[in-house]
Amino acid sequence: MVSGHYLKIAFVDGLKALRESIPRKIKQALRPKLQAQNESRTLKRKWCNICKGECVDNPKISQENSIACDICNLWFHFGWVGLTGNEQFIKRKNSVWKCQTCLMNTLKDKEMVKEKGRRRKSKI
C-alpha cells in the first residue's frame, strides 16, 4: 500500500517534471495565441453578426441596429462595438458616441495634454 504522503510527493515531482518537459518551442508557439487573446480583450469587440465581420459596409441601411460615431461619422452595428441597442444613451437624442478608434484618439490626446502640463510644471 502506498502512503498518502508518498503519493503527494510523487504528484508534485510529476508536475515539476511536466513543466520542465514542455519544450521552449511549444511555449513560443503559444505566445502569439495569448497575445491575440489579449488584443481581442482590449478591443472589447464581438464578431459582427449582421455583416459577419468588420462593419466595412455602411450599416446605415440597417439603422435600427447601428450606431454612428459622432467624430468620424462611421456607422457600426451594435454587436460590433459591444452594444445591445438597449443602452439609455442611444435613446437620448443629443448623446455623443465615439467609436473605438476615436475613443482611443481622444484618450491619447488627453494623455498628451496631461504630459504637456506635467512638463510645464517640472520646468517651473
Ligand SMILES: [Zn+2]
Ligand atoms: Zn456589422
Ligand SMILES: [Zn+2]
Ligand atoms: Zn469614430
